[in-house]
Amino acid sequence: xxxxxxxxxxxSLDPSNVRKHSRRNLDAIKASLRKFGQxxxxxVDAKGIVLAGNGTLTAAQxxxxxxxxxxxxxLAGVEATAFAIADNRTAELAEWDxxxxxxxxxxxSDGYDLxxxxxxxxxxxxxxxxxxxxEKKEVEIVSALEVIAECENEDxxxxxxxxxxxxxxxxxLVTL
Numbered sequence: 636x637x638x639x640x641x642x643x644x645x646x647s648l649d650p651s652n653v654r655k656h657s658r659r660n661l662d663a664i665k666a667s668l669r670k671f672g673q674x675x676x677x678x679v680d681a682k683g684i685v686l687a688g689n690g691t692l693t694a695a696q697x698x699x700x701x702x703x704x705x706x707x708x709x710l711a712g713v714e715a716t717a718f719a720i721a722d723n724r725t726a727e728l729a730e731w732d733x734x735x736x737x738x739x740x741x742x743x744s745d746g747y748d749l750x751x752x753x754x755x756x757x758x759x760x761x762x763x764x765x766x767x768x769x770e771k772k773e774v775e776i777v778s779a780l781e782v783i784a785e786c787e788n789e790d791x792x793x794x795x796x797x798x799x800x801x802x803x804x805x806x807x808l809v810t811l
Contacts, residue, residue: 637706637707638676638704638705638706639676639704639705639706639707640702640703640704640705641683641702641703641705642701642702643692643695643696643700643701643702643703644701645683646677646679646683646684646685646692646703646705647682647683647684647685648684648685648689648692648693649684649685649686649689649719650684651716652685652689652719653719653720653723654689654690654719654723656689656690656693659755660690661690661693661694661697663753664690664691664693664694665694665697665698666750666751666752666753667751667752667753668691668694668695668698668700669698669751670751670752673691673695673703673704675704676688676703676704676705676706677689677691677692677703677704677705677706678705678706678707678708678718678722679705679706679707679708680707680708680710680711680715681707681709681711686708686710686715686718686719686722687718687719687722687723691703735762736762736763736764739754739759739762739763740763743763792808796808
């Protein structure tokens with residue numbers, strides 16, 4: 636993989652990008668870029684269109700950056716579009732480990748400013764148990780009965796979800 640540093644002016648946001656960046660998200664990216672710099676390149680095609688890293692480019696522009704690190708891909712057309720979607724989707728499928736609160740508490744104990752890593756105060760309060768006594772919280776154990784339906788495609792999954800929720804059942808969509 637060949638990393639390059641190029642002018643921000645030579646890049647274009649992907650006009651067909653289906654991932655939207657809220658103000659909160661852009662502010663978190665900017666805070667990360669200010670604190671840590673750019674630690675991974677954005678991915679661009681041969682024409683300089685950003686396939687992965689549109690939020691990073693936008694944040695860098697808002698910070699007044701004139702250069703940014705990229706890696707250029709040979710993907711084009713439907714392959715480039717599919718990669719852009721897969722890059723975003725695979726990231727959102729990840730889950731936090733149960734010890735995130737402990738790690739954050741350790742960082743805070745070392746004097747680290749947790750506002751610089753993308754969590755707002757309400758997130759931090761929930762993760763760190765702020766406002767609770769030093770004793771362990773009582774956890775209510777709730778049992779639930781579940782049905783798992785294997786669907787052949789997203790249309791079937793949506794149909795099953797719609798039918799069950801119309802009947803008043805609490806449902807959640809899971810893709811394995």
